[in-house]
Amino acid sequence: MSSFLILGLALAAIVIILIVTLGGSKKKKEKKELLKTLNELAQKENSVITKKEYCNKAFIAISKESNKLFFVKKAEAADYQTVVDLKEMKRSKVSVVSKTFERKSDSQKVIEKIMLQLEANKSNPPPIALCIYDSEIDGLILADELQMAEEWDTVINEQIRDNMLKA
Numbered sequence: 001m002s003s004f005l006i007l008g009l010a011l012a013a014i015v016i017i018l019i020v021t022l023g024g025s026k027k028k029k030e031k032k033e034l035l036k037t038l039n040e041l042a043q044k045e046n047s048v049i050t051k052k053e054y055c056n057k058a059f060i061a062i063s064k065e066s067n068k069l070f071f072v073k074k075a076e077a078a079d080y081q082t083v084v085d086l087k088e089m090k091r092s093k094v095s096v097v098s099k100t101f102e103r104k105s106d107s108q109k110v111i112e113k114i115m116l117q118l119e120a121n122k123s124n125p126p127p128i129a130l131c132i133y134d135s136e137i138d139g140l141i142l143a144d145e146l147q148m149a150e151e152w153d154t155v156i157n158e159q160i161r162d163n164m165l166k167a
Contacts, residue, residue: 030057030074031054033074034054034057034058034059034072034074035054035059037072037079037081038052038059038061038070038072038081041070041072041081041083042061042063042068042070045063045066045068045070045083046066047063047065047066047068047070048063048065048066049061049062049063049070050062050063050064050065051064051155052070053148053151053152055132055143055144055145055148056132056133056138056143056145057073057074057075057138058071058072058073058074058132059071059072059073060116060130060132060148060152062086062155062156062159064159067085067086067087067159067163068083068084068085068086069083069084069086069118069156070082070083070084071084071130073131075137076137080131082128082130084118084128084130086156086159086160086163087163088120088121088122089118089119089120089121089128089156089160090119090120090121090160091118091119091157091160092116092117092118092119092152092153092156092157092160093116093117093119093153094114094115094116094117094146094149094150094153095113095114095115095116095117095129096111096113096114096115096146097111097112097113097114097115098110098111098112099112110135110140111133111135111142111146112134112135112136113131113133113134113135114131114132114133114145114146114149115129115130115131115132115149116129116130116132116149116152116153116156117129117130118130118156132145132148132149133145133146133149
């Protein structure tokens with residue numbers, strides 16, 4: 001009987017290893033494809049990426065020389081990609097949309113969306129919103145999306161400030 005138990009555990013271990021390995025390779029392939037899309041987008045804009053970051057099926061990158069921000073995100077419905085000319089922007093800010101659920105003993109705050117909102121120099125256009133996290137698309141578990149959004153908010157605002165000082 002113990003030989004059947006050992007055989008069963010060995011087979012279970014093999015199946016788990018295969019699942020983990022195949023799942024990891026899918027994520028690597030997805031990341032590689034997004035990076036390729038990001039590089040093609042930068043190339044179309046005659047830009048060289050000076051800083052980039054990957055988080056939750058999205059790449060955000062900046063070209064300090066050409067003052068452009070690149071954002072590429074893979075979603076189930078469709079892929080999203082955009083280029084923002086930072087010379088045309090006044091500022092960036094992190095926008096967090098959340099809901100509070102009341103319970104008998106306390107309340108629970110749940111983040112629904114995390115966005116970087118870029119306000120244009122001109123007063124008419126609406127802000128450009130880059131959705132870093134959306135609970136309906138990305139699931140309910142946050143990774144480092146909020147920290148990433150805050151870090152990139154600082155990077156973008158520094159670049160905008162540098163642009164204003166040069167002008």
